[in-house]
Amino acid sequence: MSGDELREGTAGGTGCSGAGLLVFVVGPSGAGKDTLLSYARQRLAERGDIVFARRRITRASDHTEDHLSLDGDTFERGVAEGRFPLYWRANGLGYALGEDVAAGIANGNVVVANGSRAAVALARHLFARVKVVLVTAPPEVLAARISARGREGGEAAAQRLAREPRIDIPPDLILINDGGVEQAGERLTAFLRGLGAEG
Template identity: 65%
Template sequence: MSEELRATRAAGVDEKLGPGLLVLVVGPSGAGKDTLLAYARARLEGRDDIRFARRRITRPTDATEDHIAVDERDFTEGVAQGRFPLHWQANGLSYALGEEVAQDIAAGRTVVANGSRAAVAEARARFARVKLVHVTAPTEVLAARIAARGRESADEVLARLKREPALDGPPDLRILNVDGIDAAGERLAAFLRGL
């Protein structure tokens, strides 16, 4: 986070991050958000005005998701120091967007991030401009995709599926991710191209 923003927040001024746009891609576990984000990133390669955020997560890295692993101590320290422009808790883990997101937003870029439905209200409070993409799939598809990752027990898969935070309003784009990756991925890429 910029020194200016830290100073503004320290002075008690509630200034939203801008002028750029934050696009939060949200939806239940197993909806295919990371797959769609990877597709859109590849289709929009070379666009300097659009950046794709790598989240910080208190989980080791693996092949299912492109994130930066942090431990709880470093995460807590980052929150206390104001390094994360957005952070949240979900599924027993801590998630955050890094300082580079605030820098890109300040530079007027569009930043696309895998987010959480539970963090949408906080994102709207912190960022001047937010668009919401909701990705979902039928419950049986979600369960099969989560189980295929091999990270969770059957009980943990069921617990994830029961967690369904409500959106604070209709999304700017809704994607039912049940067809091939090209169809759903191109919908996301086309939406981002049009911003």
């Protein structure tokens, strides 16, 4: 199956067991999730118990997002073979968390992953311990950031902005990321540091 044939809106996964905790960072396109995750990763580099996962996406790698690129066929094989603890399809693409997430959870680590609002309920179902961080910003900020990264044209960008999956359970942390990276980045870093200290 090719990337163009990915079934929009479907999700699933095998989950994983262990004493670890999944921190699922979600929010609209342009909210700055990758920027904040990169900031927190650098600030917590000495913490071996806090692991930052790289999700798999059926899109070529570029400078705007730290992910592992898969083609559509490889993604579908991973789904069929049960290699993804969690996967979902949105915006015409396939997304997945990989074996590194399962290993981190099994080892008792705090595993931080860039996720999707549409997959929050499934993540809570598949993983025993989950914390959800919602990153957002005002609509005009989201629009400007999506335009600046140059990945989507006008119609695709508008579709991303219009996408509003519901989160039925309130997030554990909400970050309004509408200024410099330090303000929201430090809040995320402190939140993650506290989770690691919980053991």
